[in-house]
Amino acid sequence: MHLDAKxxxxxxxxxxxxxxxALRLVSPANKRxxxxxxxxxxLAGASAAAxxxxxxxxxxxxxxxxxxxxxxxxAAQGGINAAKNYQNDGDSAERLFTDTIKGGDFRSRExxxxxxxxxxxxxxxxxxxxxxxxxxxxxxxLANRSFGGAQVSRTFYARGQTGQQLLIGAYxxxxxxxxxxxxxxxxxxxMLDLVVVDGKARGIVVRDLITGEMSSHAGDAVVLGTGxxxxxxxxxxxxxxxxxxxxxxxxxxxxxxxxxxxxxxxPTCIPVSGDYQSKLTLMxxxxxxxxxxxxxxxxxxxxxPGDIPEAERDYYLERKYPSYGNLAPxxxxxxxxxxxxxDGRGVGPGGRGVYLDFAAAIARLGEDTIRExxxxxxxxxxxxxxxxxxxxxxxxxxxxxxxxxxLWVDYNLMSNLPGLHVIGEANFSDHGANRLGASALMQxxxxxxxxxxxxxxxxxxSNKLAPVDTSHDAFxxxxxxxxxxxxxxxxxxxxxxxxxxxxxxxxxxxxKCGMARDRAGLEEALRRIPELRAEFWSNLKVxxxxxxLNQSLEKAGRVADYMEFAELMCxxxxxxxxxxxxHFRTEYQTADGEALxxxxxxxxxxxxxxxxxxAPPTRHREELEFEFIKLATRSYK
Amino acid sequence: MSDMKLTLKVWRQAGPSAPGAxxxxxxxxxxxxxxxxxxxxxxxxxxxxxEEPIAFDHDCREGICGSCSLVINGSPHGPKGGVTTCQxxxxxxxxxxxxxxxxWRAKSFPVLRDLVVDRSPLDRIIAAGGFISVPTGAxxxxxxxxxxxxxxxxxxxxxxxxxxxxxxxxxxxxxAMLFTSAKVVHLSxxxxxxxxRNRRVLAMVNAMDEEGFGGCTNYGECQAACPKEISVENIxxxxxxxxxxxxxxxDGAPRVAGTM
Ligand SMILES: Cc1cc2nc3c(=O)[nH]c(=O)nc-3n(C[C@H](O)[C@H](O)[C@H](O)COP(=O)(O)OP(=O)(O)OC[C@H]3O[C@@H](n4cnc5c(N)ncnc54)[C@H](O)[C@@H]3O)c2cc1C
Ligand code: FES
Numbered sequence: 001m002h003l004d005a006k007x008x009x010x011x012x013x014x015x016x017x018x019x020x021x022a023l024r025l026v027s028p029a030n031k032r033x034x035x036x037x038x039x040x041x042x043l044a045g046a047s048a049a050a051x052x053x054x055x056x057x058x059x060x061x062x063x064x065x066x067x068x069x070x071x072x073x074x075a076a077q078g079g080i081n082a083a084k085n086y087q088n089d090g091d092s093a094e095r096l097f098t099d100t101i102k103g104g105d106f107r108s109r110e111x112x113x114x115x116x117x118x119x120x121x122x123x124x125x126x127x128x129x130x131x132x133x134x135x136x137x138x139x140x141x142l143a144n145r146s147f148g149g150a151q152v153s154r155t156f157y158a159r160g161q162t163g164q165q166l167l168i169g170a171y172x173x174x175x176x177x178x179x180x181x182x183x184x185x186x187x188x189x190x191m192l193d194l195v196v197v198d199g200k201a202r203g204i205v206v207r208d209l210i211t212g213e214m215s216s217h218a219g220d221a222v223v224l225g226t227g228x229x230x231x232x233x234x235x236x237x238x239x240x241x242x243x244x245x246x247x248x249x250x251x252x253x254x255x256x257x258x259x260x261x262x263x264x265x266x267p268t269c270i271p272v273s274g275d276y277q278s279k280l281t282l283m284x285x286x287x288x289x290x291x292x293x294x295x296x297x298x299x300x301x302x303x304x305p306g307d308i309p310e311a312e313r314d315y316y317l318e319r320k321y322p323s324y325g326n327l328a329p330x331x332x333x334x335x336x337x338x339x340x341x342x343d344g345r346g347v348g349p350g351g352r353g354v355y356l357d358f359a360a361a362i363a364r365l366g367e368d369t370i371r372e373x374x375x376x377x378x379x380x381x382x383x384x385x386x387x388x389x390x391x392x393x394x395x396x397x398x399x400x401x402x403x404x405x406x407l408w409v410d411y412n413l414m415s416n417l418p419g420l421h422v423i424g425e426a427n428f429s430d431h432g433a434n435r436l437g438a439s440a441l442m443q444x445x446x447x448x449x450x451x452x453x454x455x456x457x458x459x460x461x462s463n464k465l466a467p468v469d470t471s472h473d474a475f476x477x478x479x480x481x482x483x484x485x486x487x488x489x490x491x492x493x494x495x496x497x498x499x500x501x502x503x504x505x506x507x508x509x510x511x512k513c514g515m516a517r518d519r520a521g522l523e524e525a526l527r528r529i530p531e532l533r534a535e536f537w538s539n540l541k542v543x544x545x546x547x548x549l550n551q552s553l554e555k556a557g558r559v560a561d562y563m564e565f566a567e568l569m570c571x572x573x574x575x576x577x578x579x580x581x582x583h584f585r586t587e588y589q590t591a592d593g594e595a596l597x598x599x600x601x602x603x604x605x606x607x608x609x610x611x612x613x614x615a616p617p618t619r620h621r622e623e624l625e626f627e628f629i630k631l632a633t634r635s636y637k
Numbered sequence: 638m639s640d641m642k643l644t645l646k647v648w649r650q651a652g653p654s655a656p657g658a659x660x661x662x663x664x665x666x667x668x669x670x671x672x673x674x675x676x677x678x679x680x681x682x683x684x685x686x687x688e689e690p691i692a693f694d695h696d697c698r699e700g701i702c703g704s705c706s707l708v709i710n711g712s713p714h715g716p717k718g719g720v721t722t723c724q725x726x727x728x729x730x731x732x733x734x735x736x737x738x739x740x741w742r743a744k745s746f747p748v749l750r751d752l753v754v755d756r757s758p759l760d761r762i763i764a765a766g767g768f769i770s771v772p773t774g775a776x777x778x779x780x781x782x783x784x785x786x787x788x789x790x791x792x793x794x795x796x797x798x799x800x801x802x803x804x805x806x807x808x809x810x811x812x813a814m815l816f817t818s819a820k821v822v823h824l825s826x827x828x829x830x831x832x833x834r835n836r837r838v839l840a841m842v843n844a845m846d847e848e849g850f851g852g853c854t855n856y857g858e859c860q861a862a863c864p865k866e867i868s869v870e871n872i873x874x875x876x877x878x879x880x881x882x883x884x885x886x887x888d889g890a891p892r893v894a895g896t897m
Contacts, residue, residue: 047773054772066694067760069800070702086780122775129776131769131827133792140783158793164701165796172768179764187757210749239696273669276678279698380699383724386668449773497684499677543689548652549750551692552684 001256001609001620006410007111012628013093016115019411023454024461031056034460035219037204039191039246041068041174043167043441044424045225047448050173053182055453060217061174062186062206064241064554069171072227072239073444076163077377078284079145079155080441082120087144091152093117098629100439103149103329104404104432105581105597106631107259107605109624111411116430119450120442124156126449130169134158145373147437148285149329149636155438160284160376166441170448190554192482194222194250194420197474198466201250201420205478207486209554212547214479214486216470221419221456224250225448228403228425230263232562232569233514234506236400237269237282243558244565247407247426255415256408256607256620258428260565261573264435264582265515266401267293267333270384270394271353280399281384283356283377285437288326290361290370291394293317293333295354299344305355305393316340324636331434331582331595332636334398338515339593341397348395357393398515402440404431404582405572408607408622412455413447416607418463421456423447428605433581486546489556494539498555501536505559505566508532513570518586522574526567533563568608568617575619578602599631640667641732645679647691648739650748657748659737668728672715673698673705675727692751700724700864703799706806707752708739713803713862721801721864741802743811745849756802758848759816766840767820769829782828792826795819797865807862810851815859817845818875819867825878835882842879 008019026034034057038049041063049061063071085091096117101108124142128134135143135157144153158165177183188209195203195216203218229244230236251257268283294313301308316336321328328336337354340346347353362370367390371378378389385395406428407415413429414421424444431439512525536559544550579588579595580602588596604621611617643664650657662683666675673695680690696704705722709715715725730736738752746754796819804815821838824830830837853872860869 051773065696065702065704066756067703067800069760070696070704072697072702074702074799075697075699084779124779125776126771126773128779128782129769129771129829131792131824131829133789133796133823133827134779136784136786136789138786140785141780158796161701161793161797164799165793168796172763173771173773175760175764176768176770178760179766185760187760239702240698241696274667276670276674278671278674278677281699379719380724383700383720383726384671386726386728453773495685497681499681541684543684543687549692549753550689552690 001416001607001618003256003408003416003607003620003622004410005109005622006412007109008411012110012114015111016118020454023458026457026461028056032058034058035060036221036223036456037217037219038062038223038225039204040071040225040227040424040426041171042071042073042225042227042424043163043170043444044426044448045223046071046167046170046174047445048223048225048423048452049183050170050177051449051453052456053177059177059183060186060219061183062189062191064188064190064209066187068174068185068187069168071167072242073167073441074164075239076441077160077282078147078286079157079162079438080123080166081147081154081436081438082124082156082442083117083154084121084124086142087153089152091154095152096120096154099150100430100436101432101629102634103436104434105595105634106432106599106603106626107580107624108430108432110626110628112430115451116443116446119446122450123442123445127166127169130173132158132165132169145286146289146327148288148327148333149436155286157286160374163441166445170445191226191246192249192557193478194253195474195478196253196417197468197472200418200465202468203470203475205475205482207482210549212545212550214483216475216479218468218470218472218475220460220465221421223421223423223452223456224407224426225424226426228406229565230400230403232506232566233400233509234502235272235277235280235510237266237280240279243561245558245561248561248565250407250415250417250420252610253417254610255417255420256609257405257568258408258605258607259405259572260569260608261513261576261583262404262433262581263400264330264402264404265334265398267330267337267398268356268396269399270381271348271397273349281380282399282401283381283394283396285330287356287374287377290373291326291356291358292360293326293354293356295340295345295347301345305347305357314340314345321636328636329434329436331584334515335584337398353395353397355393356396358389359393362390402435404428404433404435408605412458413452414455414459419459421452423452433583486553486557489540489542489553490546492538492540492542494541496539497541498552498559501532501540502555502559502562505529505532505562509566509569513573516584516586517573519574522570525570526574529563529567529570536560536563571617572606572608576602576606597633603631640665641727641730641734643730644735646735646737649691649751651750653747653749666727668726670727671698671723672709672725672727673723692753694753695723698723701799703801706741706754706801706803708741708806710737713741713806714864718861719864719866721799741806743805745811745813746802746805758850759800759802759813761848762813762817762841762844763820765844766837767824769824770833771829784828788826792823795867795871796823798867799865801864803862803864804859805850807858808851809856809858810854812853812859813845813848813850814853814872814875815863815867815869817841818871821875821878822871834878835885838875838878838882
């Protein structure tokens with residue numbers, strides 16, 4: 001596998017400007033001759049599709065929901081970072097860069113992260129111009145809040161619905177292009193394969209989820225903005241439909257998969273209540289601005305929280321990380337919660353919970369201020385738990401939330417497969433081993449509005465692309481394979497439902513490849529996953545037909561991919577013999593239980609290449625070089 | 638944790654042109670389950686018995702994507718105000734209840750299967766004008782134009798719409814006025830939305846009519862059904878916007894001094 005990250009040389013703050021100036025352009029008149037396929041209509045996909053169409057490219061955009069506005073990005077709550085320094089608290093692109101590299105535990109590329117920090121400011125301007133109703137101060141200026149892993153206030157927000165408002169902004173821009181005929185939108189279509197012709201990505205195969213019809217779409221470049229794979233764990237904060245299918249099938253066609261084991265477990269989610277549980281609900285990290293995390297000092301203390309006096313509480317984040325306190329980064333906060341619960345000091349059913357307490361903030365600021373800041377989150381909490389968080393502390397526990405791993409891309413956001421571009425959560429690019437809060441929205445929109453529209457032009461202008469249409473053999477073959485795979489699910493006729501398999505896989509992954517991992521557990525998972533997969537293929541029960549809306553059939557395809565992908569994740573976790581960010585190997589920790597990185601052997605991106613169904617995948621590396629920031633042990637103490 | 642036994646009467650329809658009918662199913666639940674989790678359990682049972690599961694739209698399951706769309710005992714999103722179906726919990730029901738579950742019913746939202754309907758007309762209303770025409774590029778600094786907090790808060794109240802279509806399903810006229818007005822009002826309150834204010838409302842209202850949605854005769858059912866409690870005041874504001882735009886539109890100059 002050839003991995004050339006194409007990182008520009010030169011001073012950090014000049015890299016992107018110089019690179020951009022050197023990119024080749026497609027003339028305005030020629031743009032309409034190119035057809036770009038964008039899969040995904042989340043922040044990344046919608047912003048890219050709209051921006052490319054505005055430039056004059058012909059664009060087709062696909063999503064599996066019934067409307068592009070329903071992409072998973074809609075659920076982001078807390079906010080989006082930008083180094084505007086509106087608060088005059090010393091923020092800058094350099095500082096955001098440093099925070100992000102350090103937050104990612106030194107496993108991301110300097111050049112990418114600096115670019116992200118630089119363009120972050122443009123995103124806010126663009127969104128304001130679109131009419132996004134960001135929170136404002138009385139003087140009419142934009143308001144900010146703080147998020148984990150930062151000591152400045154750089155997070156912009158729209159109540160607790162920031163993702164919704166940003167996505168609606170991008171969706172409106174996309175709908176405008178749809179109305180103008182510049183984007184053809186395919187809702188309720190699921191990508192089932194990537195089509196590669198002469199070594200270049202030239203199209204996709206999709207299934208119409210209403211009629212079941214398979215169809216092929218050819219283009220000059222393919223862009224995947226298909227989101228993350230947190231649902232490999234079954235329970236996560238992701239939307240139910242979020243999947244790895246598009247990315248995984250691209251991997252099977254030759255795209256490298258980078259750092260699949262880097263998953264983020266978010267510290268503040270509503271704990272599991274029973275085995276019917278279908279998903280987990282995030283309580284935004286922004287709550288940690290005003291909420292204090294604690295558990296009882298004593299083990300097995302079953303008193304009601306109000307009956308536990310101050311002196312018998314352990315505000316463990318404030319105790320262990322005094323300079324960041326409740327705003328310690330996610331990986332650290334999650335692990336600390338797990339430790340407290342493992343120590344028998346957890347609260348709520350099964351002892352799997354910690355308190356997030358607003359009493360002090362309510363006493364200081366008044367209930368109205370807290371309601372204004374977090375009202376919808378408090379309502380959501382009350383809905384789900386039947387408890388009133390204005391009166392009793394919330395109970396929270398970590399849950400799978402985000403995946404830093406993804407398809408490998410170079411500085412131009414192109415995978416090792418020419419023509420295949422990957423943006424947003426689906427790529428691996430900017431967050432290293434741990435993502436800071438409010439940085440996913442920033443990255444998705446940076447990719448879609450301000451990076452890809454330039455770099456894709458360079459690809460199109462630099463390559464002579466032979467005309468290809470869907471009558472090409474590669475399309476016929478891929479379409480037939482997709483059809484056969486779909487029919488195969490229906491023919492098994494076993495006894496177990498898709499969900500029951502998905503649950504079992506998820507439980508296994510949570511136990512063996514979740515918040516803490518070790519060699520024995522990962523090896524066990526690597527034995528058990530193939531067994532479960534074999535049972536899946538021999539005992540799955542999917543009813544109905546393939547020529548109609550069949551939600552179990554859709555799920556079967558996604559779970560089949562998770563069954564293979566889970567193995568790749570465990571393999572990656574096993575081979576990475578160090579702890580960094582969200583990847584915590586219990587064998588590699590410091591005396592006081594912090595992650596122990598091994599920069600000498602693992603300061604690289606692990607990129608996995610598919611070698612066919614009967615051979616193990618191969619592990620390649622992209623070495624990470626730190627020219628501008630010194631590798632250091634992360635400390636939030 | 639109290640267990641309850643329920644009887645569901647669910648609309649089953651094999652496809653857009655197939656006839657549909659209610660079918661009864663027993664269900665059991667506990668108070669901590671969400672309504673959709675209760676249906677998940679029913680679906681697992683159905684499949685085990687060899688019957689195809691009930692199809693329904695859902696994705697985020699936290700009340701923000703606008704996918705879920707069930708009429709429960711005659712009310713879109715069920716009996717509890719201010720929540721979506723996915724946020725409705727079984728503690729709102731009691732042992733022995735019969736629960737009738739139907740899809741959104743509106744001429745503009747044809748049923749695709751069981752409880753799944755086609756809501757694409759809502760997207761087309763947005764495509765007609767529900768945006769600010771600002772291509773990606775280099776707009777002014779985000780703080781260049783101050784926005785009064787009151788305006789941005791009110792805009793946010795309207796922009797909180799999740800596009801689920803419950804307002805249409807609740808309205809005896811199957812009108813999309815609440816949905817359309819929420820977008821018109823959101824954008825008309827922002828300074829950035831001013832240049833296109835007139836053409837926007839005209840285009841969106843026109844698209845709404847073309848999609849076959851009914852008119853508004855002030856039943857107010859839409860607001861009652863809206864999981865985000867979008868106010869019918871938006872409809873009044875949109876009517877004013879529409880009037881204003883119509884007057885402007887006659888020759889491009891404002892006719893009525895002092896309107897807004
Ligand atoms: C509850 C929650 C809260 C969050 N809060 C924040 C926050 O406050 N700040 C922050 O920065 N980040 C937050 N995040 C993370 C952030 O929301 C996501 O990482 C980001 O929105 C992902 O955007 P995306 O465009 O890459 O993908 P998505 O929004 O997931 O979009 C994926 C798109 O791809 C389509 N798709 C996927 N597979 C296929 C297929 N096979 N065929 C066709 N289409 C397909 C989908 O239909 C969808 O349109 C949060 C995440 C969660 C879960
Ligand atoms: S499933 Fe998203 S709003 Fe109900």
